[in-house]
Amino acid sequence: MKKQIVVVTSGYERFVHWLMAISCLLLCYTGLGMMYKELNFFGAIFGGLKGLKTVHDICAVFFAVGLLLAIQMWWKEAGVFVFPEDWEWIKAGGDYLWHVDHVPETGKYNPGQKMFFLTVALCGLLMICTGFFMWFPHYLPANLMDWVYVLHVLGFVVIFAFFFVHLYLGTIGNPGSVSAMFSGKMELPVLRMLHPKWVKEMEHEGKLMIVEDKK
Amino acid sequence: MTNHWNDFKNADVFLIMGSNPASNHPVSFKWIQDAVERRGAKIICVDPRFTQSASRAHLYAPLRSGTDIAFLGGMIKYILEKQLYHLDYVLNYTNASFLVNPAFKLPGQNGGVFSGLKDGKYEKDTWTYQTGADGVIKKDKTLQDPNCVFQLLKKHYSRYTPELVSRITGTPKEKLIEVYKLYGSTGKPNKAGVELYAMGWTQHTVGVQNIRAMCIVQLLLGNMGIAGGGIAAMRGESNVQGSTDHGLLFHIWPGYLSVPTGALTTLALYNEKQTPKTKEKDSLNWWKNKPKYVASFLRSMYGKNMTLDESYNALPKIDDGANYSWLMIFDQMYKEKFTGFFAWGMNPACSGAHSNKVRQALGKLDWMVNVNLFDNETGSFWRGPGMDSAKIKTEVFMLPCASSVEKEGSIANSGRLQQWRYKAIPYYGDSKPDGDIMSEIFFKVRDLYAKQGGPNAAAITKLTWPYGKYIGKEFHYEPRKVAAEINGYFLEDKKMENPTKKGEFKEFKKGDLVPTFAWLQDDGSTSSGCWVYCGSVDKEKGILPMRRGQADPTGLGLYSEWAWCWPLNRRIIYNGASVDLSGKPWDPSRAVIKWDAKEEKWKGDVPDGVGNPGKGRPPFIMKPDGVASLFGPGLADGPFPEHYEPLECPVERNLLSPQKNNPAIKRFDKKGVGSDLDKYSGVASCDPRFPFICATYRVSEHWQTGVLTRWCPWLAEMQPGMFVEMSEELAKMRGIKTGDKCTVSSARGEVECTAIVTPRFKPFEIDGNTIHEVGIPWHFGWITTKDRTYNSGDKKAEVFTTGDSANLVTPTIGDANTMIPESKAFMVNVVKKGVK
Amino acid sequence: MSEKIKLYDASKCTACRGCQLACKQWNALKAGQTEHKGTYQNPPTLQPNTYMIIHFQDYVAPEGDVRWLFRKEACMHCTKAACVTVCPSGALYYNKEFKTVGMDREKCIGCKECVSACPFEVPRYDKETEKVYKCDMCETRITNNMNPACVKACPTGALKWLDKDEALKIAEGRVQQLGGDANVYGDKFVGGTHLMYVLKEKMDVYDGIKKDPKVPQSIFVWKNLLKPLSLLAAGGVIGAELIHYMIRGPHKPHPEHYEEAKKQGGA
Numbered sequence A: 001m002k003k004q005i006v007v008v009t010s011g012y013e014r015f016v017h018w019l020m021a022i023s024c025l026l027l028c029y030t031g032l033g034m035m036y037k038e039l040n041f042f043g044a045i046f047g048g049l050k051g052l053k054t055v056h057d058i059c060a061v062f063f064a065v066g067l068l069l070a071i072q073m074w075w076k077e078a079g080v081f082v083f084p085e086d087w088e089w090i091k092a093g094g095d096y097l098w099h100v101d102h103v104p105e106t107g108k109y110n111p112g113q114k115m116f117f118l119t120v121a122l123c124g125l126l127m128i129c130t131g132f133f134m135w136f137p138h139y140l141p142a143n144l145m146d147w148v149y150v151l152h153v154l155g156f157v158v159i160f161a162f163f164f165v166h167l168y169l170g171t172i173g174n175p176g177s178v179s180a181m182f183s184g185k186m187e188l189p190v191l192r193m194l195h196p197k198w199v200k201e202m203e204h205e206g207k208l209m210i211v212e213d214k215k
Numbered sequence B: 001m002t003n004h005w006n007d008f009k010n011a012d013v014f015l016i017m018g019s020n021p022a023s024n025h026p027v028s029f030k031w032i033q034d035a036v037e038r039r040g041a042k043i044i045c046v047d048p049r050f051t052q053s054a055s056r057a058h059l060y061a062p063l064r065s066g067t068d069i070a071f072l073g074g075m076i077k078y079i080l081e082k083q084l085y086h087l088d089y090v091l092n093y094t095n096a097s098f099l100v101n102p103a104f105k106l107p108g109q110n111g112g113v114f115s116g117l118k119d120g121k122y123e124k125d126t127w128t129y130q131t132g133a134d135g136v137i138k139k140d141k142t143l144q145d146p147n148c149v150f151q152l153l154k155k156h157y158s159r160y161t162p163e164l165v166s167r168i169t170g171t172p173k174e175k176l177i178e179v180y181k182l183y184g185s186t187g188k189p190n191k192a193g194v195e196l197y198a199m200g201w202t203q204h205t206v207g208v209q210n211i212r213a214m215c216i217v218q219l220l221l222g223n224m225g226i227a228g229g230g231i232a233a234m235r236g237e238s239n240v241q242g243s244t245d246h247g248l249l250f251h252i253w254p255g256y257l258s259v260p261t262g263a264l265t266t267l268a269l270y271n272e273k274q275t276p277k278t279k280e281k282d283s284l285n286w287w288k289n290k291p292k293y294v295a296s297f298l299r300s301m302y303g304k305n306m307t308l309d310e311s312y313n314a315l316p317k318i319d320d321g322a323n324y325s326w327l328m329i330f331d332q333m334y335k336e337k338f339t340g341f342f343a344w345g346m347n348p349a350c351s352g353a354h355s356n357k358v359r360q361a362l363g364k365l366d367w368m369v370n371v372n373l374f375d376n377e378t379g380s381f382w383r384g385p386g387m388d389s390a391k392i393k394t395e396v397f398m399l400p401c402a403s404s405v406e407k408e409g410s411i412a413n414s415g416r417l418q419q420w421r422y423k424a425i426p427y428y429g430d431s432k433p434d435g436d437i438m439s440e441i442f443f444k445v446r447d448l449y450a451k452q453g454g455p456n457a458a459a460i461t462k463l464t465w466p467y468g469k470y471i472g473k474e475f476h477y478e479p480r481k482v483a484a485e486i487n488g489y490f491l492e493d494k495k496m497e498n499p500t501k502k503g504e505f506k507e508f509k510k511g512d513l514v515p516t517f518a519w520l521q522d523d524g525s526t527s528s529g530c531w532v533y534c535g536s537v538d539k540e541k542g543i544l545p546m547r548r549g550q551a552d553p554t555g556l557g558l559y560s561e562w563a564w565c566w567p568l569n570r571r572i573i574y575n576g577a578s579v580d581l582s583g584k585p586w587d588p589s590r591a592v593i594k595w596d597a598k599e600e601k602w603k604g605d606v607p608d609g610v611g612n613p614g615k616g617r618p619p620f621i622m623k624p625d626g627v628a629s630l631f632g633p634g635l636a637d638g639p640f641p642e643h644y645e646p647l648e649c650p651v652e653r654n655l656l657s658p659q660k661n662n663p664a665i666k667r668f669d670k671k672g673v674g675s676d677l678d679k680y681s682g683v684a685s686c687d688p689r690f691p692f693i694c695a696t697y698r699v700s701e702h703w704q705t706g707v708l709t710r711w712c713p714w715l716a717e718m719q720p721g722m723f724v725e726m727s728e729e730l731a732k733m734r735g736i737k738t739g740d741k742c743t744v745s746s747a748r749g750e751v752e753c754t755a756i757v758t759p760r761f762k763p764f765e766i767d768g769n770t771i772h773e774v775g776i777p778w779h780f781g782w783i784t785t786k787d788r789t790y791n792s793g794d795k796k797a798e799v800f801t802t803g804d805s806a807n808l809v810t811p812t813i814g815d816a817n818t819m820i821p822e823s824k825a826f827m828v829n830v831v832k833k834g835v836k
Numbered sequence C: 001m002s003e004k005i006k007l008y009d010a011s012k013c014t015a016c017r018g019c020q021l022a023c024k025q026w027n028a029l030k031a032g033q034t035e036h037k038g039t040y041q042n043p044p045t046l047q048p049n050t051y052m053i054i055h056f057q058d059y060v061a062p063e064g065d066v067r068w069l070f071r072k073e074a075c076m077h078c079t080k081a082a083c084v085t086v087c088p089s090g091a092l093y094y095n096k097e098f099k100t101v102g103m104d105r106e107k108c109i110g111c112k113e114c115v116s117a118c119p120f121e122v123p124r125y126d127k128e129t130e131k132v133y134k135c136d137m138c139e140t141r142i143t144n145n146m147n148p149a150c151v152k153a154c155p156t157g158a159l160k161w162l163d164k165d166e167a168l169k170i171a172e173g174r175v176q177q178l179g180g181d182a183n184v185y186g187d188k189f190v191g192g193t194h195l196m197y198v199l200k201e202k203m204d205v206y207d208g209i210k211k212d213p214k215v216p217q218s219i220f221v222w223k224n225l226l227k228p229l230s231l232l233a234a235g236g237v238i239g240a241e242l243i244h245y246m247i248r249g250p251h252k253p254h255p256e257h258y259e260e261a262k263k264q265g266g267a
């Protein structure tokens, strides 16, 4: 079967994604290393726990920048739900949870992706805010500050879990999608599966860039 | 101290008055707390300010600075009236029964002064006792004779009613009574009360009389000589006791031998005039031995380089009637009577009353040598605030000396305990121990005298100096040799009868240490640098102050094997008064000494004054008549303490008598006495320019003028600057808030302070008027401040302090007996900085 | 060796501050430039270079008489120490013998979690070294059979280093002896503290004293709920994914997606 490859992301988009992803990953890694005494050894590669914290602090800045850029970039496409299509999609479980013959068509990002994005965006913002106050604990009253730590970990619980969801869906869960964030290209059928409406729109507008046919 | 620090643990009632031991003698509270906890002892604190000591007291009573005698006079009256006194003690161990010259007049009948006042001086011919034909003092053992000391005492203090005392002191009447009652409870033979004083009592024009008043209280209550009793003179420096013992003051030689005056032209004359005599047949009159101590002292100075007479003649005499105390020195210096000055381990530019005068006086010198650990306000006076160094001719030499931990030696603490201290670290940089510096100077001066001669050259050239040895070119002073010289030696072979055991003979070789001062001789065969320390170095046991034995068989905390205590290792002096006439302790549970009938000797502390039980020897053997003085004719300003107002005071008149101030003080404001700088306020009448009473004091964190402590960052961090404590009422009146910068000024100068507004100071109601008092610490000085000018090489404090010396405002007026300045009661104004 | 308590008897303390100085000396803490603000209390608060201070407080009792209250402020060495619970690095730890809270400053990463957690506001963060400082009960001394430096310096017996049972007994005894409002502070919260006070006045009279110190609730939520939840949730997700993969398999394009591509043809 011949495969059509489509350009789906720009270099900028990929840069922002990885900026966020890598920093987030490092934040998770370093955060874990700090949270569990048993995992303190994570710090070894950064020259100890103090290094771990330093990396966390630095990544925090990158993450914050990445997240803000991502929000700015993706908000329109992934930040707002469009009804009724999105609702239909959700009802159908997006073809993920059970098989549906016809998946309701959604925009560039389906509601699942939107939910993921919103979660990352909101939790990310939460992490940034709470993390900031953790740097300067005296800016807030002590009893408020106590809960800042809780929120930071709460955000982590969600982000960490979603990270695996994202990882699964971005790789083996959706074979063929991962290339979008490496080469920026995707096989058209996969793209159509994931973003049918968007493909149509692009086709309509003649923007669909097919770069290669593969046998 | 008549007793010693540990002995506080035996007390039932503490009277803290004239001191603040919680701040300034913190370790005292180890033993005070012990007594409180174990014995249920009670603490009374009487102070113008609610101090750290007051915070631990069970009973606090405020009193206006300078009215202690009124307060204590009221207590004496209360004790006599309520018959709280210890009758047997008073009768047998004091001069209560002595009959006084009927011509003697009390201030109550004599316009506020005792009989004999002439031109600001007392002629004491009426301050005498009635004697029989045999010269023995007449007594009335019933204490009824109107001329007996007891009746005179009663009469004198009958004027000190609680109402009047309260009007003078500002202490509420109920508080007075409460204090009197509680302290008076120690008159029972099985109760002990102790008084703790320091500079709060001495630094007054009536300083000595403050203490005398308390002595009377303690004698009436039978508190002298017993465990948990006594009068605790808490010294302000670790070795004040030691330096006083060794002749620090101008008028005494080591061992409290009076310095001869010009009129005493020969040793024989001196001995005749200065040796007390008595006709009381049982009295030991220990001072009859004075010629032995004088001879031994002279020998320690010159050995056998001169005869005793020559030695006596060589030593300087005091001009008759002259006074060389602190205030006089700087007065004379200011009047250009000095060319040179050694400021050795002191900082008069901050410690001297009226420091402005002192700082000016230093500028009149040709040269000054400043021996100290650090540069200080004295050494650098010429570049201090308000000084024009171009106009100052004084050449200043700084000799850095080693600190106490950089050399060995001993100190004698308030309890007369001489303890050896060892060198902990080598001395720093170019510094040297004081002894080395002194030796070097001495050798140079001696060589100059030897070469060039001069008046009385022998006084220098014939001095013995066997205190050390040369290592290379440098002479190193050896404190252990000094310790031995202070103890004293036999200067020739001698066989002697034991002075305390008839019939027992002992043989000594030339160079042997003298065992105790009982063996000292007046014929020149012994030496002793300071007789009270004779017995501190032993031929076998070595330097006894090095002992660290911890045995305490009596459980009273005597620790007789810990270091050594003068005299004769006696821990509680006058302890002969702790037993009754038959030798039984007044309080067997606290027996300082106990007669062991089997062994026929006293056990416990080294007995003081007592003969064998029943022998009738009165125990106060340092008194010619053997008993303690309720009537004390020895002082310059009266045989009984009488209340007089401080020279600078907030009241128009003395409510007790027409005589406002102590009549016997030296008045610098009299024509031809002081200088243009000796200014006062509120002397004749109140001066509205300086309406507030002020007292100086110390804090725990700093020491004296702060030369040693201001440079210590940890201490400066805790107390970083000059402050003034004042009541909320005064602060409101002056618009001052806590933390504001204020100016405290007196007729003599001013000093900038940070305000501490506190309810711990309260205004006094004095005879219907509201009178405020403030207090300032005297530890600060400009040299450790941030904004002074620094030259390259000047040391900067790691933590800067603010403010200058409190003594910029204190007066140049002293006690009638000692001339100690009246820094605890003088008049100032306080305003917010910048307010005129 | 057993659990020990440093007992501070405010009724005996004279505020001589020997303890404050000894603490600096033993711990080799530098002095800072302070300013006189109209109180003896200086430095005004605990600092990275000040592990303990004596509080000075003027107090006019309801009866009208003046008192001067002193209080030693330092790490309370909680039995349930919030700081230890939150410390990610193991820098803060319980001394196994004495149950005090020690500190291995080498390990501290300066995260300040203890700063927020401590109900007594004790740990102080130092910007320079990026570490936190507090009293460690003189760990190096007590583990070598010596008294804490502050206790050693105390001349009045206000500070004592005692076996727990004895300390509680003595404290109770003092309260009885003092009567009135005297009370023990430290035995009733955070599982009991290892610095305890005997106070002469009612507790709430003392400025700055913590009236109801608690290990913050949030720490429970954080450490006991969310912390395990983070791994559980992630684990759950991974598990769910495995199941999903096995049952549902990967999400592959439907034939229609290819068809459409065919329809479209190359562009």
Ligand code: HEM
Residues within 6 Å of the ligand: A023, A024, A027, A028, A030, A031, A032, A034, A035, A036, A053, A056, A057, A059, A060, A061, A063, A064, A124, A127, A128, A129, A130, A131, A132, A134, A135, A152, A153, A156, A159, A160, C088, C109, C111, C113, C227
């Ligand atoms: C995806 C983003 C992030 C994740 C997954 C993450 C994760 C974590 C985790 C697991 C902890 C340990 C909590 C504990 O000890 O229980 C932690 C601590 C912390 N985080 Fe984050 N974090 C993120 C972002 C941020 C950001 C953006 C900041 C700063 C602006 C920040 C600042 C901190 C701080 C100050 C701590 C305290 C502990 C320390 O510094 O060692 N974090 N984080």
Ligand code: SF4
Residues within 6 Å of the ligand: C075, C076, C077, C078, C080, C081, C082, C083, C084, C101, C117, C118, C119, C120, C121, C122, C123, C134
């Ligand atoms: S007082 Fe604070 S720092 Fe000290 S042990 Fe308790 S929680 Fe930790």
Ligand code: SF4
Residues within 6 Å of the ligand: C083, C086, C087, C088, C089, C090, C091, C092, C107, C108, C109, C110, C111, C112, C113, C114, C115, C123, C131, C132
């Ligand atoms: S700042 Fe240091 S001591 Fe405090 S919680 Fe973090 S790592 Fe532990």
Ligand code: SF4
Residues within 6 Å of the ligand: C022, C023, C024, C026, C027, C051, C052, C074, C134, C135, C136, C137, C138, C148, C149, C150, C151
């Ligand atoms: S125990 Fe040690 S560290 Fe703690 S306050 Fe006392 S001296 Fe300082």
Ligand code: SF4
Residues within 6 Å of the ligand: C012, C013, C014, C015, C016, C017, C018, C019, C020, C054, C072, C150, C153, C154, C155, C156, C157, C158, C159
């Ligand atoms: S050393 Fe003792 S008496 Fe002095 S301030 Fe500290 S606790 Fe109080």
